[in-house]
Amino acid sequence: VPSPTRPHPVITLTTDFGLTDHYAGVMKGVILGICPQAHIVDITHECRAFDISEAAFTVAQAWRHFPSRTVHVVVVDPGVGTLRRPILVEAAGQFFVGPDNGVFAFVLSEGKHKVRAVSNAKYFLTAVSQTFHGRDVFAPVAAHLANGISPARMGKPIENYLRPHSLKPERTARRGWTGTVLKVDRFGNLITNFLASEFPRVLEGPFEMTVGLRTVNRLAANYQQFGPSELFAIVGSSGYLEVSAGQAPAAKILGVAAGAPIELTIF
Amino acid sequence: VPSPTRPHPVITLTTDFGLTDHYAGVMKGVILGICPQAHIVDITHECRAFDISEAAFTVAQAWRHFPSRTVHVVVVDPGVGTLRRPILVEAAGQFFVGPDNGVFAFVLSEGKHKVRAVSNAKYFLTAVSQTFHGRDVFAPVAAHLANGISPARMGKPIENYLRPHSLKPERTARRGWTGTVLKVDRFGNLITNFLASEFPRVLEGPFEMTVGLRTVNRLAANYQQFGPSELFAIVGSSGYLEVSAGQAPAAKILGVAAGAPIELTIF
Amino acid sequence: VPSPTRPHPVITLTTDFGLTDHYAGVMKGVILGICPQAHIVDITHECRAFDISEAAFTVAQAWRHFPSRTVHVVVVDPGVGTLRRPILVEAAGQFFVGPDNGVFAFVLSEGKHKVRAVSNAKYFLTAVSQTFHGRDVFAPVAAHLANGISPARMGKPIENYLRPHSLKPERTARRGWTGTVLKVDRFGNLITNFLASEFPRVLEGPFEMTVGLRTVNRLAANYQQFGPSELFAIVGSSGYLEVSAGQAPAAKILGVAAGAPIELTIF
Numbered sequence A, B, C: 001v002p003s004p005t006r007p008h009p010v011i012t013l014t015t016d017f018g019l020t021d022h023y024a025g026v027m028k029g030v031i032l033g034i035c036p037q038a039h040i041v042d043i044t045h046e047c048r049a050f051d052i053s054e055a056a057f058t059v060a061q062a063w064r065h066f067p068s069r070t071v072h073v074v075v076v077d078p079g080v081g082t083l084r085r086p087i088l089v090e091a092a093g094q095f096f097v098g099p100d101n102g103v104f105a106f107v108l109s110e111g112k113h114k115v116r117a118v119s120n121a122k123y124f125l126t127a128v129s130q131t132f133h134g135r136d137v138f139a140p141v142a143a144h145l146a147n148g149i150s151p152a153r154m155g156k157p158i159e160n161y162l163r164p165h166s167l168k169p170e171r172t173a174r175r176g177w178t179g180t181v182l183k184v185d186r187f188g189n190l191i192t193n194f195l196a197s198e199f200p201r202v203l204e205g206p207f208e209m210t211v212g213l214r215t216v217n218r219l220a221a222n223y224q225q226f227g228p229s230e231l232f233a234i235v236g237s238s239g240y241l242e243v244s245a246g247q248a249p250a251a252k253i254l255g256v257a258a259g260a261p262i263e264l265t266i267f
Helices: A023-034 A052-065 A133-146 A200-204 A250-254 B023-034 B052-065 B133-146 B200-204 B250-254 C023-034 C052-065 C133-146 C200-204 C250-254
Strands: A010-015 A039-044 A071-075 A086-091 A094-099 A113-117 A170-173 A176-184 A190-195 A207-211 A214-216 A231-235 A240-245 A261-266 B010-015 B039-044 B071-075 B086-091 B094-099 B113-117 B170-173 B176-184 B190-195 B207-211 B214-216 B231-235 B240-245 B261-266 C010-015 C039-044 C071-075 C086-091 C094-099 C114-117 C170-173 C176-184 C190-195 C207-211 C214-216 C231-235 C240-245 C261-266
Touching (some): A010 A052, A023 B010, A039 C023, A086 A133, A190 A261, A200 A261, A214 A231, B023 C039, B052 B094, C094 C133, C200 C261, C240 C250
Parallel strands (some): A010 A039
Antiparallel strands (some): A207 A214, A207 A261, B170 B176, B207 B214, C086 C114
C-alpha cells in the first residue's frame, strides 16, 4: 500500500488559467478529492495565455525552493486534446507534471532527470475531455504521486521528449555575448539569461549591457543605490543579472519586453 | 460532540471581493479560528462587482469536482444588511452558504436539495455588521459546518427562497433554439447554455450557431484543429457547447459578452 | 525542543509582489520546507509596488480576525538590501515580521507591543540576497516562529524602530476635523480614518463630510438604502466611516484616491 510522500505533501500549480474562471479551483477540488492532506501552492495562474516560455521560466525560478518530493504541475497547454503527450519529469528529488511542449525547458536543460510519458489512465479522471487535461489528467496524476504512487506506475520512460533549445547567452565576439530578457517582473525588472556566476567579471567591471536604445554600465548592490529612474544592473534573487531602475519600471523606461535581446561586453 | 466532516474539511470561496483588499483574507482568518484544519480553496474573488449571475455560474462549474461534504461559500451580495436572508443549501452531499439572491441558481435548478434560512446567531460572529456578512455570517457558519455542526442547527427549512428562472435554451422554431452566453472565460471562449448532451445532433451536424454578426457551423475536436482566429464550436470541459477561435479570443472577434443571445439551428 | 505554536499554525502574507511572478510562491516553498504543517493565507500580493501605507492599512484590517499566535509577514520593501532592519513585532498575542519601514504603523500605534531587531542568521536561509529578503529572511523567520521557536531567539528588543505618525484625524476647528482617505477598496468605497466609535455624533447627525468637490451629509444603514450613484457615508466593516455610492464606485464619482483629505463638520 503506498503512503503519502510526506505527512503534508506539497503540490504547486503554474497555469495560464487566470483567476477569474473556475479552472484553477476545479483542479484543486480534484486534487483534494484524491489527496486530502495536500498543501496546494499557486505559483501563478497569470501566465500569458498560451505563453509556454513564461510558464517554463516561472516554474524554473520556483521549484528549487520547495521541499523534496514536491509535485509541480504546469498547465500552459495550447495543444490540449491533440497528440502532444502528458509527461512526468523526475529531477532533483522533485516531480514535474504537464504537457510535453516546452514548459519544463529549464528543468530539462540542467542536471539529471528522467522523463516518462504519462499513459496509465487508471490515474486519470474517468472521462478525459479534449479541452481540460489540467482537471482530467494533470491534477489527478499529481495527487496520486503525492499519495505515494510510484512514478513508474504512471508510464514508461521516454527519450524523444521535446528537447529545449539552449537557454544560455551566445558568444558573439571575443568580449561580447548576446543574451535575452527571460522575463519582465512585476516591478519592471528585466531578468536576463546572464547568470552572474557564469559572468563573474561583470561583478568586477567595467562592462556594458545594451538593451533597447540604452547602455547600462553600473552594477548596484541594492535597489536604492541609484537615484529615481536611473538604470543599473543588479544580481537578482535567482542569480541572473537584471536590468533595473531606481523605484521605477526599467521595462517601461527601455520600452522592451520578454524576448528582447541584450548585448553584454566585458572590457 | 460534533466532529469535523472530514479529517481535512474543504471550504471554497467565490466572491467579488477582488484580490487587492483585505476582505478575502479576513474571511480565511475567521474560518481558521473556528476550524483550524480547514483547507480553504479560492474558486475566484474576481467575479465582477455585484454580478450575481457570474458567481452562480462559477460555483456551478466548480462544485461537483470537490469531495463530499465540501462547504461552498458564495459572497456576491449587493443586498448585504437588507432583509435578504442568508441561506444554506444541501445538495448532492455538499453544502452551499450565501445570500438568497440567486447565487445558487444552478444548484437549485437541478437535482434534489434542501434550503434553510440561516438564522442561529450562535454560529455568527458576536457583532454582525451591516456591510460584511462574508466575515460575520457566511465564514463562521461555513467553518462550523466543516466542524461537523449539523445543518439543522443553522436554521429552519424554507420553501420561499428565490427560485431560479430557467437557465436552459428556449425552443423558438421546429429546428431552432435561442440560448445565451453564460460566461466569457479568460481565453475568450463563449460558454453557452447549450448542453452537448441535450443537443446530441450538433455533434453529428450539420448545424448553425449565430452569435453577434457571425455564424459558426463547424465543430472542433480540440482547440488546434482550425487555423488562427477561425471560429468553431467545441464541447467544453463542463459539457456545454462553447464558441471558440484558434489561439484567439472568440469574444473579441465577435464583440459579445456574457448574456449575449445565441441562435442554434439543427438541420 | 520547540513545538509548533498550534497544530495548524497560520502564516499570512501581505506583499507587493503581484500574482504574475514566482516571488509569492517561492516564499511559500521556503515556509513549507521549514514548517510543513503551516496554513498560509494570502492577505494580498497586490499592494501597489513600494506602497508602504497601503500594506500597513491592509494588514491592520486583517490581523485581528486571525487566531492567536498567527504570524503575519509583510513585504513591501523598497529598501531591501540597505541598512533598514528586519523587525519582529509581538502584539495582542500575534507576531508581525517585516522591514522596519512603516508597514506595521497601525499595529505600533495602538496597544502594547514589543519590537525586536531580527538578527539571528541561524533562522535565515543560508545565503541572504540583497534583493529578496521575503524569501531569505522573512519567510524562514516566520516559519521558525510558527514552529515554536521563541521570539527572543530572533534578536534583541529595540526601541529605536520607526515610530508611526499619528494616523488619526486632526481637529481643525471647534466642530471640524481634517482626516484622510486610508484606502479605496475594490468597490470604490473610500475608507476614511474617522473611527465611528470616536465620532459617535456622526451617527446621530447632522454632519457634513467634504471630499473632492462634493459634500456628503447622509448616513446609510446599508449599501442599498440610497439610489444608484447617490453618495452617502456608512460605518464600514472595520469601524471606520466610509464614503460610498449606491452600486457605483464613489472614488470614481468623486475623482479621489488614497491620501485625499476629508473635512468633517459636526453641527
